[in-house]
Amino acid sequence: MTQKFKTSITRRHFGALLGAGAATLAMPAYLRAQGRPRVVVVGGGPGGATAARYIAKDSNGEIDVTLIDANETFTTCFFSNLYLGDFQSFDDITHNWDQLVANHGITKITAYATGVDRAAKTVTLDNGDTVEYDRLVLSPGIDIVYDSVPGYSEEVSEIAPHAWRAGRQTQILKEKLDALEDGQHIVMVAPPNPYRCPPGPYERVSMFAHVLKRKGFENSRIYVIDPKEAFSKQALFEEGWARHYPGMVEWYGPDIHGGILNVDAKAGIVETDFDTFEGALLNIIPAQRAGAIAHEAGLTNEAGWVPIDPYTMRSQEDEEVYVLGDATVAGDMPKSGFSANSQAKVAAMNIRGDLTDANVFPARYANTCWSLIETDDGVKVGAQYQPTDEKIESVSSFISQTGESDELRKETYEESLGWYDGIIEDMFS
Ligand SMILES: Cc1cc2nc3c(=O)[nH]c(=O)nc-3n(C[C@H](O)[C@H](O)[C@H](O)COP(=O)(O)OP(=O)(O)OC[C@H]3O[C@@H](n4cnc5c(N)ncnc54)[C@H](O)[C@@H]3O)c2cc1C
Known part of the structure; x- marks a missing residue:
């Protein structure tokens, strides 16, 4: 970890301890002078949609949020196996961002982001437009290494x-x-x-x-x-x-x-x-490796993933860019929709701390991955996580056991149905 980075973590924690006053002082004057600070989010999956929603919802209009995704609809990978098994329809696992626009005033741009100029703080789109940001969130998921x-x-x-x-x-x-x-x-x-x-x-x-x-x-x-x-x-x-x-x-x-x-x-x-x-x-x-825009932005390591600050989900290369979900090196956290959603809330809180008077609390992360083996035979694995200077570290974990009763397996499956409804609401409502 670079010295520059350690300094930023210390400042953030200091801000969290002092609360609102310190965060206000830390906010650059030009942001206030120019009106609402702008957050641009690239990628409308569990990382990006959750971050956009929480920033817009919890800032009560103080922050201008733009969500860029290449598509008009989002089909979840989670439960796509259940679609293969005829437990879900394709419609069941396909969603859109209309409610984020209607309920939280988020601007949705349907375009592919082709580049990031981190010095100018702009994102370029395949339609030729350029979008300016004060804070950028990238949650582009994965690219396939064919x-x-x-x-x-x-x-x-x-x-x-x-x-x-x-x-x-x-x-x-x-x-x-x-x-x-x-x-x-x-x-x-x-x-x-x-x-x-x-x-x-x-x-x-x-x-x-x-x-x-x-x-x-x-x-x-x-x-x-x-x-x-x-x-x-x-x-x-x-x-x-x-x-x-x-x-x-x-x-x-x-x-x-x-x-x-x-x-x-x-x-x-x-x-x-x-x-x-x-x-x-x-x-x-x-x-697999991080989605192309993370490489374009110059944020990836040699293995093709984005190292982040475990305390905030900021990129280790650029304090004004937050990276979420599958694209990141998230320590002990697996690349899952649950993880991306959890990381997004930590990033949203820190971004609100950066740009407004919002309090910032210590990061806590969680994940559970359910799997369906046969009708009503569900299993799960999961953990709670905390940041350390080195990584996001697992602090407690659980896993289904072999030989469990049919009743418990059915309960586990039903739990996964509840989780799906919950994360969809958390991302898109
Ligand atoms: C078969 C399968 C089953 C799974 N089951 C589960 C499960 O049960 N539970 C679970 O938690 N996770 C599950 N996952 C994992 C989960 O789907 C991913 O971890 C999660 O979607 C990652 O979220 P993300 O926000 O990082 O990226 P994504 O969900 O991939 O979202 C990225 C979005 O960004 C957009 N995008 C990318 N680049 C650009 C660009 N340059 N410009 C504009 N838009 C762009 C894409 O169009 C996409 O909409 C499963 C995955 C698979 C493949």
């Missing part, structure tokens, strides 16, 4: 979808899943760490299996080719697969498959050092 899997590309993803960014990709995957016949196989290539939603691939395998089982496809198999030696909630998934889908799921870690040599999507083949796996459906989930 060439991390030999033979894979954006073009190939049209026939072998990753569906790791929700929308048309998710629909392609669903169409291909629904078109399978008994005896046809699915091959999933799972992503290396770190990636969006650690249990996501394995919940997806469960939903694939749920659909095949429901159709009575006893001769179909799901092969998972994993670059990782272990995965999130592994014991719970393996127990669930053996219980609900015996013999249907075959998971291969790197010790067994020895490395992925090539994907031939047209031939429906994944070649590994160990064997060639054939599937009528290939679901290839490559490595």
Whole structure:
């Protein structure tokens, strides 16, 4: 951590201790002179939409908030596996930002942000416009590193979808899943760490299996080719697969498959050092990195992610830019919608502290990731987190146990339904 950064943390904590008076003094006079300070948020997912909403709502009109997202609607990746399993419709998981505009006076711009000039404090858009900011929030999610899997590309993803960014990709995957016949196989290539939603691939395998089982496809198999030696909630998934889908799921870690040599999507083949796996459906989930705008803004590290200040979610490169969600290096927090939503509230509070008289309190973060293995068989993993000088650190955690009662598993699933409704309201209402 740089000395410059330590100084800023100290100042922020000092401000928090002194409360409103100190925050007011810290606010540059020109911001007041020019009228309302401007916050621009790029990305309208759980990070960006939550930050925009909390800044606008809690500042009671004192801060001008503009939300930029490339799309007119937002389909959540969370619950997209449940859409594959027919537990949710595509409409159920698709939302928009209309209420943020109507209820909180947020300006929504539908455009792709192509660049950030941090010296001039402007964001450039693909429609040629430039938007000025006093504080910038970036929550652009992930980019897919297509060439991390030999033979894979954006073009190939049209026939072998990753569906790791929700929308048309998710629909392609669903169409291909629904078109399978008994005896046809699915091959999933799972992503290396770190990636969006650690249990996501394995919940997806469960939903694939749920659909095949429901159709009575006893001769179909799901092969998972994993670059990782272990995965999130592994014991719970393996127990669930053996219980609900015996013999249907075959998971291969790197010790067994020895490395992925090539994907031939047209031939429906994944070649590994160990064997060639054939599937009528290939679901290839490559490595990931922060969304392009984070790179354009010059905020990413060598691994492609944005280091942040654990106390505030400010970028370590620029105190006036906050970065949220999947794009960040968030210590012990996984890349999840729950995490992004939690981080957004910390950032919103600090931005209000920067720009108005609002109090700033110590950051607290939380996450829970639920997964559905089979109808009413839900499991979860989660933690509470606190910032340290080094990272956002887990301070207490919990995980579902193998052998739990059907009743508890059903409760866990129902809890996840409540969480989904809650986060959607927290983002979009
Ligand atoms: C299959 C699957 C299941 C999942 N299940 C869960 C779950 O159960 N629980 C959970 O908590 N999380 C889950 N997740 C993870 C969750 O979806 C992500 O962690 C979360 O969406 C990250 O939020 P974000 O705000 O960082 O980015 P995103 O949600 O990706 O939002 C980014 C937004 O920014 C926009 N954007 C990006 N760049 C630009 C630009 N330059 N200009 C304009 N707009 C731009 C994009 O269009 C997008 O709307 C799951 C993910 C997957 C793939």
